[in-house]
Amino acid sequence: MIALYVILGLIVLFAVLSIYTVKQQTFAVIERFGKFSRVTDPGLHFRIPIVETISGRVSIRVNELNVKIRTKTNDNVFVDLLIAVQYFVDGKDKVWDAFYKLTNPQQQMESWIFDTVRAKVPTMILDDVFEKKEDIATDVEQSLTERLQYYGYSLVRALVNDIQPDAGVADAMNEINRQQRLRVAAEHEGEAKKIIVVKAAEADADSKRLSGEGIADQRTAIVEGLRESVSKTSKTLGVEATSVMTLVLMTQYYDMLTDVGKNSKTNTIMLPHTPGAVGTIQEQIIASLETSKKVGVEE
Template sequence: MGNASCIFFACVDQASVGVMERWGRFERLAEPGLHCFNPLAGEWLAGLLSTRIRSLEVRIETKTKDNVFVQLLCSIQYRVIKENADDAFYELQNPKEQIQAFVFDVVRALVPRMTLDELFEQKGEVAKAVSEELEKVMGAYGYSIEHILMVDIIPDASVRKAMNEINAAQRLQLANVYKGEAEKVLQIKKAEGDAEAKYLGGVGVARQRQAITDGLRENILNFSHTVEGASAKEVMDLIMITQYFDTIKDLGNSSKNTTVFIPHGPGHVRDISDQIRNGLMEASSARVHGE
């Protein structure tokens, strides 16, 4: 507390309040500006108090419910109540130590009832409890608590390392789960695609064979009607021989084929034609019985 006085005048700065005494007894509060007093009558300016907001940082070390030692960094913003500046001037010799003592008392009574996770989640509740207690106590001494911020919660270094490892393991586990789900979906989609491709391939083969059968039937009928005396068996043999030679020609023109041994006599072609004819007759007979 400063003393800005002269013989008959005293100047009180802006954002300050002066305490005037007469013969050592509190007389009145002096507003900012120039004040006149009479030292011969025992009047003098006992001191000045700043009404600006001040900040006090308090570091508290305590233990949580799950036996973890932590340091809490608390920032208290307070100011002198202008109307009660005389209480702040005369009642407390060191307001910072008084505030710090009450913060220690409240925090060390509240935090040991919380786990470390609860402390991180409810640090606002801790700040609120400290604010309520300080407002109740410091208000009687002419001080107003403006804000209380729980700036930081610092666990022991080994605890921080363990927490980071747990967090990393959980994230890795979650990533593996997502990766497994993605691979599962990929395999399912791949299997569905293969099944669809095989189904469509089967449909294509069936349609191809149906088209071949219809084409052969049409060719046989057209040939039988065009050439008199030609039987269906003779027409089928002719078509089989034609396809046989087309196949040999395709094998010869392809540069990627290796040596292939195939039967090439007319008797073999007749055997193939007999097999195809029997298959067509059996299919027609089964269709007739089914209808």
């Protein structure tokens, strides 16, 4: 009876040990006495316990390897590049190659990437590294594609995700960019100020032109009024027009003195105002009129 239980127990243990499962997008590598036997698909499977072992499992999902590389450009600037490589095992037929040909595939890919980038970047100046990073990625892809195929892998894409020059160089580049932007801003500000000055000058010119026209019209009206006043007075009183004009000018002169005295903000004006000064001013006005007449006759 005991022997029967032992046999049943061994059968149950044998059945349990023989069952195994494989997850989706994964393949299991089965070895028999240490030698490759087969590759099993995702799902429920059976194996011979002790005789057959699951040596490993290989995923065919896309993996990403990030490699940070420090190298020097052609203009002697040290720069750090972050290279991302996306790859996967190319189906069930390539599981054997991927599992047995490389012990550490990621470490091997890192070596190839280092070799490619450090051969490419030293031939480029720093600006070209930024502008032509796609060329660097293309070189990495070309370098890895054929090699990875031999080991059962396919390359999806190689990317240059980050470029970091030394901190001092990065600060200098930022300062250059800042100065360029300040220069552009200053140019725009200068153009704006120029427009303001030009418009102000044009407005001032228009204002002075209109002011001049107004003064001219004002003086024309004054002269016309004086002419009519002198003409009427000379006819009414029977005196010469020159005498009437002199009287009018003297009257305006005294009115001017009155206005100057009323305005507290007027600058100080030194005028001779002795009793004989009135006659002198009158003589000067008459002399000016006589001179004007002579000039008119000569013309």
